[in-house]
Amino acid sequence: MLQVEAVVKSFDDFKAVNEASLSVGKGEIVAVIGPNGAGKTTLFNLITGQLKPDRGKVIFKGEDISELPPYEICKKGVARSFQIVNIFPRLNVFRNVQVAVLSQQRRSNNLFQPAKNMVVKETNNILESVGFLDKAHSIAGSLSHGDQKILEIAIALGNEPELLILDEPTAGMSPEETSATMELIRRLAQMRGLTILFCEHDMDVVFSIAQSIMVMHQGRTLIQGKPDEVRRNQVVQEAYLGVD
Amino acid sequence: MDFSAFSSQFLVGLSRAMILFVVCAGLSFVLGVLRVPNIAHGSLYMIGAFATFTLTKLIAGSTGFWIALIVAPLLVALVSLIAERALFCHLYQREHLMLLLFTFAISLILGDLVKIVWGAEYRSVAAPALLKGTISILGVSLPRYNLFLIIIGPLVAIALWLFTNKTRIGKISRAAAVDREMVGTLGINVSWVFAIAFIIGCYLAGLGGALIAPTVSITLGMDHTLIIEAFLIVTIGGLGNMWGALVGSLIFGVTQSLGVLFWPQFAIVFPYAAVVIVLLLRPKGLLKSVW
Amino acid sequence: MRGKEERKLFNEVIRSKLFGPSIVIFFVLLILPSFIPRFYTYILALIYVTSLLAMSLNLVVGHGGMFQFHHAAFYGVGAYTVALMLTKTSLPMWTGFIAGPIVAAIIGLIIGWFCVRLTRLYFAMLQISLGSLIWAIVFRWYSFTGGDDGIHGIRMPAFLFSLKSSYYFILIFLVISLIMMYLILKSPFGNTLQAIRDNPQRCEAIGINVRRHQLKAIVIATFFAGVAGVLFVVLERSVFTDLLFWVLSLEVFIMCLLGGWFTFAGPILGAAIIVALRTFVGIFTEYWTLILGIILIPLIFFLPEGVMGYFQEIFKGRTKEVAERR
Numbered sequence: 001m002l003q004v005e006a007v008v009k010s011f012d013d014f015k016a017v018n019e020a021s022l023s024v025g026k027g028e029i030v031a032v033i034g035p036n037g038a039g040k041t042t043l044f045n046l047i048t049g050q051l052k053p054d055r056g057k058v059i060f061k062g063e064d065i066s067e068l069p070p071y072e073i074c075k076k077g078v079a080r081s082f083q084i085v086n087i088f089p090r091l092n093v094f095r096n097v098q099v100a101v102l103s104q105q106r107r108s109n110n111l112f113q114p115a116k117n118m119v120v121k122e123t124n125n126i127l128e129s130v131g132f133l134d135k136a137h138s139i140a141g142s143l144s145h146g147d148q149k150i151l152e153i154a155i156a157l158g159n160e161p162e163l164l165i166l167d168e169p170t171a172g173m174s175p176e177e178t179s180a181t182m183e184l185i186r187r188l189a190q191m192r193g194l195t196i197l198f199c200e201h202d203m204d205v206v207f208s209i210a211q212s213i214m215v216m217h218q219g220r221t222l223i224q225g226k227p228d229e230v231r232r233n234q235v236v237q238e239a240y241l242g243v244d
Numbered sequence: 245m246d247f248s249a250f251s252s253q254f255l256v257g258l259s260r261a262m263i264l265f266v267v268c269a270g271l272s273f274v275l276g277v278l279r280v281p282n283i284a285h286g287s288l289y290m291i292g293a294f295a296t297f298t299l300t301k302l303i304a305g306s307t308g309f310w311i312a313l314i315v316a317p318l319l320v321a322l323v324s325l326i327a328e329r330a331l332f333c334h335l336y337q338r339e340h341l342m343l344l345l346f347t348f349a350i351s352l353i354l355g356d357l358v359k360i361v362w363g364a365e366y367r368s369v370a371a372p373a374l375l376k377g378t379i380s381i382l383g384v385s386l387p388r389y390n391l392f393l394i395i396i397g398p399l400v401a402i403a404l405w406l407f408t409n410k411t412r413i414g415k416i417s418r419a420a421a422v423d424r425e426m427v428g429t430l431g432i433n434v435s436w437v438f439a440i441a442f443i444i445g446c447y448l449a450g451l452g453g454a455l456i457a458p459t460v461s462i463t464l465g466m467d468h469t470l471i472i473e474a475f476l477i478v479t480i481g482g483l484g485n486m487w488g489a490l491v492g493s494l495i496f497g498v499t500q501s502l503g504v505l506f507w508p509q510f511a512i513v514f515p516y517a518a519v520v521i522v523l524l525l526r527p528k529g530l531l532k533s534v535w
Numbered sequence: 536m537r538g539k540e541e542r543k544l545f546n547e548v549i550r551s552k553l554f555g556p557s558i559v560i561f562f563v564l565l566i567l568p569s570f571i572p573r574f575y576t577y578i579l580a581l582i583y584v585t586s587l588l589a590m591s592l593n594l595v596v597g598h599g600g601m602f603q604f605h606h607a608a609f610y611g612v613g614a615y616t617v618a619l620m621l622t623k624t625s626l627p628m629w630t631g632f633i634a635g636p637i638v639a640a641i642i643g644l645i646i647g648w649f650c651v652r653l654t655r656l657y658f659a660m661l662q663i664s665l666g667s668l669i670w671a672i673v674f675r676w677y678s679f680t681g682g683d684d685g686i687h688g689i690r691m692p693a694f695l696f697s698l699k700s701s702y703y704f705i706l707i708f709l710v711i712s713l714i715m716m717y718l719i720l721k722s723p724f725g726n727t728l729q730a731i732r733d734n735p736q737r738c739e740a741i742g743i744n745v746r747r748h749q750l751k752a753i754v755i756a757t758f759f760a761g762v763a764g765v766l767f768v769v770l771e772r773s774v775f776t777d778l779l780f781w782v783l784s785l786e787v788f789i790m791c792l793l794g795g796w797f798t799f800a801g802p803i804l805g806a807a808i809i810v811a812l813r814t815f816v817g818i819f820t821e822y823w824t825l826i827l828g829i830i831l832i833p834l835i836f837f838l839p840e841g842v843m844g845y846f847q848e849i850f851k852g853r854t855k856e857v858a859e860r861r
Contacts, residue, residue: 048740050736050739050740069739069744070739070740071738071739071740071741071742071743071744071745074739074740074741074742075742079740079741080740082737082740086734086736086737086740087734087737088730088733088734088737089733089734090729090733090797091729091730091733095726095730098726099726099727099730099738099741100741100742102723102726102727103727103738103741103742103743104741104742107723108723108724108727108743108748109723109724109727109748109751110722110723110724111718111719111722111724112718112719112722113722113723114718114721114722115721115722115723115725115726116721118723155737155741156741158741159741159742335836338836341602342835342836345785345788345789345792345831345835346831346832346835346836348785348789348831349827349828349829349831349832349835350828350832351828352824352825352827352828352831353824353825353828353829355824355825356822356824356825356828357825359821359822360822360825468780468781468782472663472667472781475660475663476660476663476664476667479657479660479664509675509676509677510671510672510675510676511675512671512674512675513668513671513672513675516664516667516668516671517668519664519667519668520661520664520665520668523657523660523661523664524649524661527653527657527660527661528657535656
């Protein structure tokens with residue numbers, strides 16, 4: 001479904017991503033791991049259009065999306081959550097998700113109908129699936145950190161994506177929250193037939209849920225393969241797992 | 245096209261650009277080091293012009309002007325020192341938008357204070373005897389006063405350059421412009437550095453006002469027309485960049501005077517059009533900005 | 536299907552909290568001119584015009600988060616358009632009234648198109664430069680626009696002959712405009728605009744073409760600024776270059792700040808306060824701007840949410856207390 005072919009991205013002289021490649025098949029759950037500064041978030045930004053690659057290509061469902069702006073890529077079926085919480089703090093939870101749903105249904109430009117009554121069913125549907133129905137009227141900025149990260153995911157779901165990209169979805173969460181969130185992600189993937197690409201630091205999380213793992217080091221792809229393969233790989237162990 | 249008319253207008257434009265440069269260098273300096281968009285800068289310029297008027301009235305003859313040229317900017321600097329210690333130094337951490345609105349409020353207050361002290365009539369100042377009349381350079385005639393301005397401009401530029409590159413305080417100001425927190429951690433009393441930078445910027449505004457006094461009628465409202473020109477110039481030059489202020493001033497001053505030559509009625513439109521063209525092509529300014 | 540949606544809309548308006556008090560206020564304002572001196576009628580009408588201008592600015596500033604620093608340019612364009620059409624052409628007068636907002640919106644589209652591609656600071660500077668260019672042209676084009684002197688004694692259609700009828704005309708169009716703006720802000724368009732204000736990056740990631748959306752908001756806001764310009768001419772029967780000058784733009788900005796730019800009606804309050812102060816302080820002293828400056832300073836630092844925002848916070852705080860006590 002998603003093919004990243006040897007992308008390169010430099011900032012001034014610093015090569016943040018230096019020939020990284022990635023392959024994500026339909027319905028898979030793929031993880032990207034690597035130490036801090038390996039270039040994971042930059043890679044995600046290249047995929048979702050916040051950055052354009054200097055070299056290399058990003059191909060989604062057979063189409064080259066390397067040069068498209070983020071909103072076009074979103075419309076093709078890719079949604080994402082951000083590593084640093086990126087919600088709409090002044091709006092309540094319901095409106096946070098509603099904005100995404102309205103965008104998905106191309107109704108953002110509707111000028112004279114009150115938005116309060118629009119797409120309520122679809123929005124509540126999403127809120128229910130992440131367990132936020134009771135929090136619908138809380139102001140997003142007042143939620144706990146863990147809840148805000150889940151709201152991130154809920155907003156992304158508003159776009160009815162085929163590919164859901166999650167940038168460190170459990171960062172800053174307690175162990176209970178982490179396993180609850182990963183369980184939620186697994187359930188959502190199954191219920192909605194999502195393909196999931198995520199990156200994480202927590203190795204337990206990664207190895208418990210990912211079907212394919214790509215290892216990054218200093219901007220480069222070391223290897224991509226099934227969890228067992230990766231675990232056994234010499235280079236990976238030296239560069240990353242051993243040090244951990 | 246008459247070459248001598250063209251070059252004489254060009255030189256007039258150059259001299260007007262020098263006054264703009266003096267004012268804009270001050271504005272740019274304050275903007276770069278302190279991150280304060282000081283709308284009251286125009287009011288200080290106006291106060292400099294009015295103060296020059298009063299000093300030339302008090303001290304008769306040409307010496308009046310020369311003394312005013314020295315004293316008026318110092319008076320403006322004193323006023324701004326008081327304002328800085330009393331108000332501004334507490335506000336450097338605030339959001340830029342709030343600072344902008346704050347300096348706008350100050351400019352309203354200063355504008356009316358000028359009205360209270362000097363009244364609403366037009367004032368004028370005569371140029372000193374030494375600089376009256378015209379001089380001929382290579383067959384081109386130019387008012388002596390304008391020649392004086394063309395010399396003063398680069399002197400100010402050099403002085404400012406020496407300050408920011410050769411003196412300790414100047415170098416600290418430059419560093420503070422780029423990284424304020426870093427300078428604070430070096431154990432330097434940032435507060436006094438900022439005060440001095442602010443005073444210098446305001447001094448230049450007053451100097452600009454004193455310099456322009458013999459060439460225009462001194463009126464209320466000159467603060468408002470000037471400050472917009474100054475902000476536009478500083479933007480097209482690159483925020484916080486002194487050479488940018490010079491480039492911007494040259495563009496503004498020369499296009500206006502050449503405009504007088506080609507289409508006198510719309511002379512003032514030319515510099516604004518030039519600014520628009522520059523900003524459309526290079527929205528961040530022509531030279532590197534500190535922001 | 537259409538009927539059902541229209542009924543939903545109607546119910547929405549009726550049930551909104553503002554509806555009851557608004558009807559009462561509207562009725563009071565309607566009958567007021569019969570009871571108060573002519574001068575106060577004039578001041579009220581001036582407040583209406585200024586409020587509309589401030590509300591139009593707040594669409595893009597308070598609700599859209601954009602640095603629209605030269606909004607007066609569009610107001611002035613609207614005013615000058617109707618003035619020029621009424622004095623220089625023999626076209627029917629209503630065409631001038633309609634042309635005003637449309638020309639303002641077209642200029643808004645052109646200027647906005649260049650500005651939305653820039654970040655806030657440079658957005659502001661480009662807009663200031665373009666607005667100042669317009670000002671400079673109008674200022675100098677003496678033969679066409681009256682230049683420095685402006686245009687005075689503009690003849691209005693017969694039904695607008697008296698101050699009272701102008702007052703009603705202005706009030707009606709103010710109310711229509713306010714209703715439209717309210718609906719726009721509550722619509723998906725408005726919600727999305729506020730989301731863009733809070734987090735443009737996130738909006739891009741959920742499929743919104745942020746620049747295009749902002750541009751549409753600018754066109755709407757400048758359209759209403761043009762309406763305000765036309766209403767100004769109806770009231771004053773003249774135009775002058777100050778309507779296009781940057782000082783007015785900053786004043787309108789301050790009205791939004793003063794009233795509260797995250798609230799709906801804040802700008803109306805801000806405009807009312809400034810116009811009232813200017814008029815009544817102006818009676819006692821010619822140094823009204825000094826007073827304004829002095830008032831502004833504590834306001835900027837102690838009431839960042841404006842007067843109305845401040846009261847809203849208190850109100851919210853009290854209702855929360857009541858709810859918690861239950």
